[in-house]
Amino acid sequence: SQTIHQWPATLVQPVGSPLSLECTVEGTSNPNLYWYRQAAGRGLQLLFYSVGIGQISSEVPQNLSASRPQDRQFILSSKKLLLSDSGFYLCAWSVRGARGEKLFFGSGTQLSVL
Amino acid sequence: TQLLEQSPQFLSIQEGENLTVYCNSSSVFSSLQWYRQEPGEGPVLLVTVVTGGEVKKLKRLTFQFGDARKDSSLHITAAQPGDTGLYLCAGVSSNTGKLIFGQGTTLQVKP
Numbered sequence A: 001s002q003t004i005h006q007w008p009a010t011l012v013q014p015v016g017s018p019l020s021l022e023c024t025v026e027g028t029s030n031p032n033l034y035w036y037r038q039a040a041g042r043g044l045q046l047l048f049y050s051v052g053i054g055q056i057s058s059e060v061p062q063n064l065s066a067s068r069p070q071d072r073q074f075i076l077s078s079k080k081l082l083l084s085d086s087g088f089y090l091c092a093w094s095v096r097g098a099r100g101e102k103l104f105f106g107s108g109t110q111l112s113v114l
Numbered sequence B: 001t002q003l004l005e006q007s008p009q010f011l012s013i014q015e016g017e018n019l020t021v022y023c024n025s026s027s028v029f030s031s032l033q034w035y036r037q038e039p040g041e042g043p044v045l046l047v048t049v050v051t052g053g054e055v056k057k058l059k060r061l062t063f064q065f066g067d068a069r070k071d072s073s074l075h076i077t078a079a080q081p082g083d084t085g086l087y088l089c090a091g092v093s094s095n096t097g098k099l100i101f102g103q104g105t106t107l108q109v110k111p
Helices: none
Strands: A003-007 A010-013 A019-026 A032-038 A044-052 A055-058 A065-070 A073-078 A087-097 A100-105 A109-113 B005-007 B010-014 B019-024 B029-037 B044-049 B055-058 B061-065 B071-076 B085-093 B099-101 B105-110
Touching: A003 A087, A010 A019, A019 A032, A019 A087, A019 A109, A032 A073, A032 A100, A044 A065, A044 A073, A055 A065, A073 A087, A100 B029, A100 B044, A100 B085, B005 B085, B010 B019, B019 B085, B019 B105, B029 B071, B044 B055, B044 B061, B071 B085
Parallel strands: A010 A109, B010 B105
Antiparallel strands: A003 A019, A019 A073, A032 A044, A032 A087, A044 A055, A065 A073, A087 A100, A087 A109, B005 B019, B019 B071, B029 B044, B029 B085, B055 B061, B061 B071, B085 B099, B085 B105
């Protein structure tokens, strides 16, 4: 069965420090991978998605970047964090079935930039 | 830009009550999904509806896709404290194929 791992679960970083969040998927090949950000109790904002190694699409201009160095690894990074980067970050992978594309999410990273 | 409007944004009810959450748009979606999310966790897919007018039941949860595929509803019968969480609808745009999320409905069921 497929599983998705995301870490760390929580992170407190000072303004101006770098960021690296990692996500890995097991049990599937060539998945579509996503990074979302969520404000508390609200919907999801798509940040990046990837359809293959080295293929990254950015949905909104921001202080973040993403990379996919391996088929099942997706990394979210920043060189210098801003206060506005605080939030709940979710990694997801998708599978396309007869009823459309379905997303499977990791357990999220709560990032606090102070 | 296609938007999905969810209502209400917040709902607090007593155990045993019924409730309905709505997801509306002016645009057509090829399919619509409902997710449930608990605090500190990622959303979990509950159901996908594809056909206009489709009704799907998951125990005490009933999901309906509007005839014109622009709206959907989630009805919970006899809510229980375990139903507490954030409910998100997400539609696949018939134009772009991208998944668009609503802003979510936070449900609190008090024992």
